[in-house]
Amino acid sequence: MSDRFEFSRRRRALLAALAASGVMPSMDALAAQSRFVRRAGASSGGERRITQLIGANGWAESASNIAMWKEMGISWGRDSVGPGQRNSPDDPVRVDKTGAAFDHDLPPAILQNNRNGIHSLLLLGYTPKWNASVEGDSRSAPKDDSVWQRYVETVVRTYVAPPYNVRHFQIWNEAAGKLTGGSPQATFWHGKNFSAHREQARPYDRAMQDYVDLVHIPAARIVRKYGGYVVYGGWPDQGGLENYVKWLEYRSPEADARMIDWVDYLDTHYLGVDALTPLYERYVARGAARGIWQTEIGDRYMSDPHYLPTYFFKFAVWALAHGWNDPNQYVSMVYHWDGFEPYRLTHRGNPRTYNVSGRSLIVLNKTVGGALERFGGQLAFGPDASGLALRSGGDLVIQVRAGPGPRNVDVSGWAGAQPERLGVAMIDALTGEAADASAISARSSAQGLSIGFRIPEAVNGARHGAPEHLAYLVVTQRA
Incomplete structure (x- = not known):
């Protein structure tokens, strides 16, 4: 051979x-x-x-x-x-x-x-x-x-x-x-x-x-x-x-x-x-x-x-x-x-x-257990925050990574959304715990939705040595 x-x-x-x-x-x-x-x-x-x-x-x-x-x-x-x-x-x-x-x-x-x-x-x-x-x-x-x-x-x-x-x-x-x-x-x-x-x-x-x-x-x-x-x-x-x-x-x-x-x-x-x-x-x-x-x-x-x-x-x-x-x-x-x-x-x-x-x-x-669809809109994050979004069932889910303190993201171009009927929750990506309602605020306008959220000082991870938190912003449309 x-x-x-x-x-x-x-x-x-x-x-x-x-x-x-x-x-x-x-x-x-x-x-x-x-x-x-x-x-x-x-x-x-x-x-x-x-x-x-x-x-x-x-x-x-x-x-x-x-x-x-x-x-x-x-x-x-x-x-x-x-x-x-x-x-x-x-x-x-x-x-x-x-x-x-x-x-x-x-x-x-x-x-x-x-x-x-x-x-x-x-x-x-x-x-x-x-x-x-x-x-x-x-x-x-x-x-x-x-x-x-x-x-x-x-x-x-x-x-x-x-x-x-x-x-x-x-x-x-x-x-x-x-x-x-x-x-x-x-x-x-x-x-x-x-x-x-x-x-x-x-x-x-x-x-x-x-x-x-x-x-x-x-x-x-x-x-x-x-x-x-x-x-x-x-x-x-x-x-x-x-x-x-x-x-x-x-x-x-x-x-x-x-x-x-x-x-x-x-x-x-x-x-x-x-x-x-x-x-x-x-x-x-x-x-x-x-x-x-x-x-x-x-x-x-x-x-x-x-x-x-x-x-x-x-x-x-x-x-x-x-x-x-x-x-x-x-x-x-x-x-x-x-x-x-x-x-x-x-x-x-x-x-x-x-x-x-x-x-x-x-x-x-x-x-994100629902049927998935592509999010066709845009996300504009404030300082020290970043993320991606998709549609899960009737929800918009934004996975966000951010440093401690107040952060924000503007959401625009979400086809079919009715801003006056939207609710927002923030979920810890590692434990599944929901943040207190006082840590989240949402304001709608003709241009879209502006979400403010407060990242806790005790974050759940770090990247390149800097403390960071991973969470989901879940935007639901109320009946």
Whole structure:
């Protein structure tokens, strides 16, 4: 086996001969036809809800955990499936386990998700150690790619069928080459020149070519064959978006296709919302992809208690302005929903309890729990205050971040508003507590609504060392 981990030459020759004879379409034709059918089938109806955007890594696993997920508004889960042929090529292909160590039963987890309206994303990976190109390394490319394809086929065939009805499959995790942070090889994709001792490792020159040829396109063809959707394998934040675009548009000589032709949902990890805009403009707006996901956000970023509510509120505002016409078009998944660190959504224990980040999602879900619409008006904030707005049901909700003391915002251009019938409340974004009515004043005019609000001295967070408070101004129209 050469360093390029070549495909089976007989299989390539057979496909090429069939395509040349006209018996089957070319790979590009298949991809184009698949894209047309899948884009045409995208739903454009129905309401958009904040819960459609929120997912978590892992599974809820119990009725009490499901209740906590629902309270936080989590509607997607993501975890592994395997272990495949763990010990030898003579093993049966097992796909009934999940978790980092494949120590939990997968079928009941998916069925429980289905019963409770939670979608399941299955992560396809990795390489059995006996088939690894880097000896004993399950995160390295396969020596024999047919083993990988047999695993993928078993997973997809099993879980697209009733009673599971899973449709979304993620191919690998964070496959990349040299990272901008200085790592010569990506954490979850190893090849030639890899060493567990970072100072001894060297770049894996064919990292992305091998990923596209050996892993992504073969798996994507199987997923689509069974009517599933292909979720890209989570481009790492240290990989660089320009590099991501380069490899999405790389044309594989092995498959005679670009990787983007075999991607339904783009996926990145740990990026800010604004970073998604160029991907939207290049791929989603032009119909080359169905949507953009981030299957990992949060982690230590959640040490800032404002991170999650700010991220998801901005994500909703962004999605409403970027063609959000399918409930599955935009999703971000928190990593991780439970643990012992104080920044996780919940603290693991008996009973399990919410951390600050989890409570902030509960407040967000309650405050903007209605059908979402874009706010077409304008906000003009006074000094030391900023924010964004959207419509939730009949309410206008403004998420505001401000320093202590009296602050104000002018709202104009709100179509259909009747200023004389408007009421305003201020809700703490972390605790859900409503401010005393004396802390808020509202004055209407022909131009719109001017809201004054007093931020407490004991704020609920800080940014760049300066004390700041995160809250929601909820403007309701009284009957």
